[in-house]
Amino acid sequence: MKYVLLIYAAEKNWASLPQEEQGAIYGGYMAYTEKLGKSGKMLACEPLEPTSTATTVRVRNGKPVSTDGPFAETKEQLGGLYVIDVKDLNEAMEWAAGIPDALTGSIEIRPVMDVSGIDKIK
Amino acid sequence: MNAAAEALDRIFRTESGAVLATLIRVLGDFQLAEDALQDALTAALETWPAQGLPDAPGAWLTTIARRKALDRLRHARIVQAKSSALALAMSLEQEAAGAADERDWSPVPDDQLRLIFTCCHPALSPEAQVALTLRTLGGLSIGEIARAFLASEAAIAQRLARAKQKIRRAGIPYEIPDRDSLGPRLDAF
Numbered sequence: 167m168k169y170v171l172l173i174y175a176a177e178k179n180w181a182s183l184p185q186e187e188q189g190a191i192y193g194g195y196m197a198y199t200e201k202l203g204k205s206g207k208m209l210a211c212e213p214l215e216p217t218s219t220a221t222t223v224r225v226r227n228g229k230p231v232s233t234d235g236p237f238a239e240t241k242e243q244l245g246g247l248y249v250i251d252v253k254d255l256n257e258a259m260e261w262a263a264g265i266p267d268a269l270t271g272s273i274e275i276r277p278v279m280d281v282s283g284i285d286k287i288k
Numbered sequence: 289m290n291a292a293a294e295a296l297d298r299i300f301r302t303e304s305g306a307v308l309a310t311l312i313r314v315l316g317d318f319q320l321a322e323d324a325l326q327d328a329l330t331a332a333l334e335t336w337p338a339q340g341l342p343d344a345p346g347a348w349l350t351t352i353a354r355r356k357a358l359d360r361l362r363h364a365r366i367v368q369a370k371s372s373a374l375a376l377a378m379s380l381e382q383e384a385a386g387a388a389d390e391r392d393w394s395p396v397p398d399d400q401l402r403l404i405f406t407c408c409h410p411a412l413s414p415e416a417q418v419a420l421t422l423r424t425l426g427g428l429s430i431g432e433i434a435r436a437f438l439a440s441e442a443a444i445a446q447r448l449a450r451a452k453q454k455i456r457r458a459g460i461p462y463e464i465p466d467r468d469s470l471g472p473r474l475d476a477f
Contacts, residue, residue, distance in 0.1 A: 167459040254461035255411055277458050 168209065168251050168278035169258040174242040175271030177216050194266035202248065202261065210249035217243045242271050249278070296336060300329060303346040305427050309399035311353050312406075313462055314380065318424070318452040320357055325349070327356035354380055400425055402464050407451075408474070409460045416451040423448055 180188070195213075202208040217236040224231050236243065245267065252258050255275070262273040304325065311321035328349045342348040358380050407421040419437070422428045428436075434444045454460065 169459075254459045255409075256461055256463075256465075258459070259411075275458075 170276045171248040171262050172244055172274040173246045173267050175245050175267040177243050191266050198264055207250050207252050209251055213246035299345045305425055307346055307349045309403040310350055312403055313399045315357055324353040324357035328353035402462055405465055406462050411460055412451050416447055419444055419447050420451045
């Protein structure tokens with residue numbers, strides 16, 4: 167089954183960390199991503215720029231309206247994601263627990279919906 | 289209720305839980321398993337009074353339910369998931385032919401125990417865990433569970449439906465957890 171692991175962490179904390187701690191977390195991510203990649207179960211890995219760079223688009227009354235910032239202001243922000251293909255939810259939970267930000271932030275696991283024909287479009 | 293009907297009712301009550309647990313393991317789908325069991329119970333009501341009780345009512349119900357599940361899969365024509373439905377149909381036929389059963393190598397040869405651990409998966413809310421366990425393994429009616437939770441029957445029915453849907457869609461496996469993940473499953477107790 168395919169799952170998306172959404173990494174939620176407080177951006178504020180990251181900015182206030184000393185450089186060596188940022189380096190350690192970065193190193194942790196590189197090691198984790200390498201391990202996941204070597205397992206053959208990683209379909210995608212996308213770190214995201216901070217929410218200060220986000221733009222949100224809505225169409226209202228037929229007109230697109232864009233606003234500065236993320237969809238919702240929250241304590242923790244979506245910072246990146248992995249897409250994995252594993253046996254079941256238990257295995258997805260194991261991989262989620264290995265993500266460095268699981269220690270201080272939260273990882274949301276979402277099963278990918280199986281929509282027939284969508285792969286052909288991709 | 290006459291004597292024969294009472295006997296049937298007693299057998300249904302004692303056998304249904306174990307048969308359902310086996311069906312859920314084999315089919316990997318709560319709803320399909322429940323529907324197939326209902327089909328088998330109906331078949332039992334039709335044939336047992338005339339032909340007499342089979343030697344092993346539980347095994348009889350399991351075999352018939354498997355066949356009914358196969359029929360349902362064919363009729364439902366789960367074309368979208370053709371390959372998985374086909375694989376399931378093949379494994380069902382294999383099992384029916386007496387091929388190697390998963391129980392042969394499982395460390396805990398008990399379908400009901402596995403089912404408890406699926407029902408008590410930490411990805412389900414504690415309320416859902418308890419309600420699902422009481423319904424599936426305890427054999428309690430939705431009304432009885434509703435009274436225990438001081439909730440309405442509609443609320444419990446919805447809670448059960450959501451839990452079963454989550455098990456299916458989120459890919460919660462049907463297995464005995466290893467030692468490390470055993471702890472979180474025991475919270476509902």
